[in-house]
Structure formats: structure tokens, C-alpha cells
Amino acid sequence: MLEMTMTRFYELSIILYVLSILLYFIDFLQHNRKANQLAFWLLSIVWLFQTFFFLFRIIQTGRFPVLTMSEGLYFYAWLLITLSLVINRFMRVDFIVFFTNVLAFLILAIHTFAPNHQSPAVAERLISELLIIHIAITLFAYAAFSLSFIFSILYMLQYSLLKRKKWGKRLWRMADLTKLDFMSYVLNLLGLPMLLLGLILGVIWAYIKVENFHWYDAKVLGSFLVLAVYSVYFYKRAVQQVQGKAIALWNIGSFLFLLVNFFLFGSLSRFHFWDS
Incomplete structure (x- = not known):
């Protein structure tokens, strides 16, 4: 007890x-x-x-x-x-x-x-809980990236309407460009560290549980590439001061790469949970 x-x-x-x-x-x-x-x-x-x-x-x-x-x-x-x-x-x-x-x-x-340092029963239970925590945190990160992607899509749509001077109801029903850009940024701000923590827990679980764990596994490499792509997003925005359409397009591209990792690289993985 x-x-x-x-x-x-x-x-x-x-x-x-x-x-x-x-x-x-x-x-x-x-x-x-x-x-x-x-x-x-x-x-x-x-x-x-x-x-x-x-x-x-x-x-x-x-x-x-x-x-x-x-x-x-x-x-x-x-x-x-x-x-x-x-x-x-x-x-x-x-x-x-x-x-x-x-x-x-x-x-x-x-x-x-x-x-x-655990009894076998407690250790096995903890390892299972570790996998659940890894999955939950990673999916929360994916959800944040997804919403950020939607805000970037709305940003590009709003930008296009303003560029073509389409002053209709559709324009006024969307938020202004500054707010759309800010919300996209904030959601990525939440998603990136959650993805990092999820990957850390996932690697720990794999080392404990998976007999033939390899760093060159498609899903592992893809996940860290997703982390790198979103890190570049923050580098461009915070260091290079890239704003507006350029950073929105990078964010859209980052999410599309995330989808490739989730569906394609996941199917190529030798150990990931949805293939077991």
C-alpha cells in the first residue's frame, strides 16, 4: 500500500x-x-x-x-x-x-x-500507464497543431479576400488577421513542448518494453522531424521575425508534414501501437 x-x-x-x-x-x-x-x-x-x-x-x-x-x-x-x-x-x-x-x-x-526498483506487478502497470500518458500528451499536441492549422487556413482565406477587396459578409464573420495569426501562434506554443514531452516518454517506454527498438524506425524519425519542423517555425517567428503570409504558409506545411508522419510513417513503423 x-x-x-x-x-x-x-x-x-x-x-x-x-x-x-x-x-x-x-x-x-x-x-x-x-x-x-x-x-x-x-x-x-x-x-x-x-x-x-x-x-x-x-x-x-x-x-x-x-x-x-x-x-x-x-x-x-x-x-x-x-x-x-x-x-x-x-x-x-x-x-x-x-x-x-x-x-x-x-x-x-x-x-x-x-x-x-518496483515489484513486477507495479512495474508492469506503470509501463502500461507510461504508454497511455505518452499517447495522451502526443495527441493533445496534435490537437493543438490541428487548431493552429485551421487558424492559418482562415488567415490565408482572410488575406485573399482582403487582397481581392471582397468586402462581403464572409470577410466580416472571420476575425482580423492579427487575431488569427496570434491564435495560430499560441496553439503551436502549447503544442510544441507537449510533443517534446510526449516523445521523451515514448522513447522511455520503447526502451523498456520494445525488444527491437531502433532510432531509425520510420515513426521515430518522423516524429522527431515533426518536432524539428515546428521548432523551425518558432525560430522563424521569434528570431527571424517572419510574420504574416510567410509564417502562415510554413505552419500549414508543417501540419501537412505532421499528417504524413501520422498516417504514412506510422504504417511503416515496426512497433508502433496501432500496428501491433
């Missing part, structure tokens, strides 16, 4: 971590201080959880728990969380904070779902 309760707290830590990373990503791209503050407090709660678990482990084992791979990973994740909190509090280097937390999340997820 105690083991299952502690496991649930581990899972809660990961959920809070996901929310914190999402908020840090929003702040990184939009300089949203409210998002940064909320992310900091969520990360602080995660740190308190992890510190409690670490102290509990010290009391339980009667030693400093770093002798096994699982214990070492846990302590490593705790150190990364601690350092990211210090950096966020005193240095305000948001770029470093965001990627430090992505790495720490990866380590924490490996520790939580690795079977070597």
Missing part, C-alpha cells in the same frame, strides 16, 4: 513537472512573467516532493541513496531541479532554465517508470 502511494506521488510530480515546463516554454517565447512565476511555484512544489522522497529513502535504507542506477538517477534529477530553481531565482537565465528542466524531466521519468 505504501509503495503504491509513493508511486502515485511520483506520478503527481511528473504531472506538475509537465505543467511547469509548459509554462516556462510560454515565458521563454512570450516573455510572460506570470507564466514564469507560476512555473517557478510549480517547480518548487515538485522540489519539495522530491526532497521528501529523498529523505524518506535515506531513512528507509539508512544510507545516502546513490549506490544503484535508479538511486543515482533520482539524485541527479533532484540536483537539476535544485539548480534550476537557484538559476531562476537569482540569475534569470530563462533559456538555461527551460532546457535544464527538460533534461531533469527526462531523468525523473526514467526513474519513475524504470522497473528495477
Whole structure:
């Protein structure tokens, strides 16, 4: 009973971590201080959880728990969380904070779902739950990208009507170009970190469960290419300041590539869940 309760707290830590990373990503791209503050407090709660678990482990084992791979990973994740909190509090280097937390999340997820410190029944259940979480987060990301795609399509339609000076009811029923562009951007802002976290969990699941997992699998490569394509979208928008029609077209192309990955590359995959 105690083991299952502690496991649930581990899972809660990961959920809070996901929310914190999402908020840090929003702040990184939009300089949203409210998002940064909320992310900091969520990360602080995660740190308190992890510190409690670490102290509990010290009391339980009667030693400093770093002798096994699982214990070492846990302590490593705790150190990364601690350092990211210090950096966020005193240095305000948001770029470093965001990627430090992505790495720490990866380590924490490996520790939580690795079977070597669980009973076989609990480990098998956790691995199944890990797959469910991976699928759910990835599909949420796909949904966000889909809505962003629709807003870009509306942007191009609105742009075309304005270009041809078609001042009809259809024009006035759609939002203005600025709002359509902003909503497309915000949805991608939510989708990209969720896709990243989903891929991290998916890779962890594959290493644990799939006997012949290969990085060159069509679905794996395709998914990381989708991540790269949407990362280029943000690079173009945030760094190169690409706006308007050009960025809308890139977003439309990115989503079409996502569909190719979902249907074509998925059918070529040797292990992905819809082919099993």
C-alpha cells in the first residue's frame, strides 16, 4: 500500500513537472512573467516532493541513496531541479532554465517508470500507464497543431479576400488577421513542448518494453522531424521575425508534414501501437 502511494506521488510530480515546463516554454517565447512565476511555484512544489522522497529513502535504507542506477538517477534529477530553481531565482537565465528542466524531466521519468526498483506487478502497470500518458500528451499536441492549422487556413482565406477587396459578409464573420495569426501562434506554443514531452516518454517506454527498438524506425524519425519542423517555425517567428503570409504558409506545411508522419510513417513503423 505504501509503495503504491509513493508511486502515485511520483506520478503527481511528473504531472506538475509537465505543467511547469509548459509554462516556462510560454515565458521563454512570450516573455510572460506570470507564466514564469507560476512555473517557478510549480517547480518548487515538485522540489519539495522530491526532497521528501529523498529523505524518506535515506531513512528507509539508512544510507545516502546513490549506490544503484535508479538511486543515482533520482539524485541527479533532484540536483537539476535544485539548480534550476537557484538559476531562476537569482540569475534569470530563462533559456538555461527551460532546457535544464527538460533534461531533469527526462531523468525523473526514467526513474519513475524504470522497473528495477518496483515489484513486477507495479512495474508492469506503470509501463502500461507510461504508454497511455505518452499517447495522451502526443495527441493533445496534435490537437493543438490541428487548431493552429485551421487558424492559418482562415488567415490565408482572410488575406485573399482582403487582397481581392471582397468586402462581403464572409470577410466580416472571420476575425482580423492579427487575431488569427496570434491564435495560430499560441496553439503551436502549447503544442510544441507537449510533443517534446510526449516523445521523451515514448522513447522511455520503447526502451523498456520494445525488444527491437531502433532510432531509425520510420515513426521515430518522423516524429522527431515533426518536432524539428515546428521548432523551425518558432525560430522563424521569434528570431527571424517572419510574420504574416510567410509564417502562415510554413505552419500549414508543417501540419501537412505532421499528417504524413501520422498516417504514412506510422504504417511503416515496426512497433508502433496501432500496428501491433
